Amino acid sequence: PSAIIRGAELHAGYLSHEEQLRMVKDLRALVAAAPLFSPVTRWGKEMSVRMTSAGRYGWYSDRRGYRYVDRHPDGRAWPAIPDSVLAVWRALVSRERDPDCCLVNFYGPDARMGLHQDRDEADFSWPVLSISLGDDARFRIGGTQRGDRTESFWLRSGDVLILGGAARLAYHGIDRVAPGTSALLREGGRINLTLRVVD
Numbered sequence: 001p002s003a004i005i006r007g008a009e010l011h012a013g014y015l016s017h018e019e020q021l022r023m024v025k026d027l028r029a030l031v032a033a034a035p036l037f038s039p040v041t042r043w044g045k046e047m048s049v050r051m052t053s054a055g056r057y058g059w060y061s062d063r064r065g066y067r068y069v070d071r072h073p074d075g076r077a078w079p080a081i082p083d084s085v086l087a088v089w090r091a092l093v094s095r096e097r098d099p100d101c102c103l104v105n106f107y108g109p110d111a112r113m114g115l116h117q118d119r120d121e122a123d124f125s126w127p128v129l130s131i132s133l134g135d136d137a138r139f140r141i142g143g144t145q146r147g148d149r150t151e152s153f154w155l156r157s158g159d160v161l162i163l164g165g166a167a168r169l170a171y172h173g174i175d176r177v178a179p180g181t182s183a184l185l186r187e188g189g190r191i192n193l194t195l196r197v198v199d
């Protein structure tokens, strides 16, 4: 890794431009099979980040709360995780076990993700792997308690972040994206992929 920040392993510039273009092409097919939607929190508020998933499970939220589900809200099964994405997991995390879920987060210019923990998965000994594509984003990470001091850094297109060990249960979020900082996506914005073992 190029840096370790609060236990998070940053592989800055891990993906070449060609690899990023390949991934965006695969993600366009993914989104055609599983359209982006705006999850609603249990408080009835629409999230500013649009989402979809691939793999055995996808992440979903509505007024009943958030959970992993085996189908897209339109009733179709989630598409397979693209090989271009699996290759990153296999190189950096495991050749033994593939992830169950690839959550796709799309950030327009005003999207944000508040500070939260990811704890809906059964086994926290598996890390979460995150891939950033498109515009730069200000990422914030703290400790395992909500009140712990936080640190922020920029995530840029092609960066890979691995959250394992103590960082697996760290509070984290996206404060803002910086519009127009990348030309990778013709529509602009930012895509974050997170690969997870769910059960």
Ligand code: MD3
Residues within 6 Å of the ligand: 103, 105, 113, 118, 128, 130, 137, 161, 163, 167, 168, 169, 170, 171, 172, 173, 174, 192, 194
């Ligand atoms: C730290 N996504 O989908 S990725 C999420 O950029 C999420 O869309 C952000 O937080 C995004 O849940 C941040 C980096 C990340 C992902 C998972 C983590 C950081 C994490 C899990 C545990 C600790």
Ligand code: FE
Residues within 6 Å of the ligand: 116, 117, 118, 172
């Ligand atoms: Fe998260």
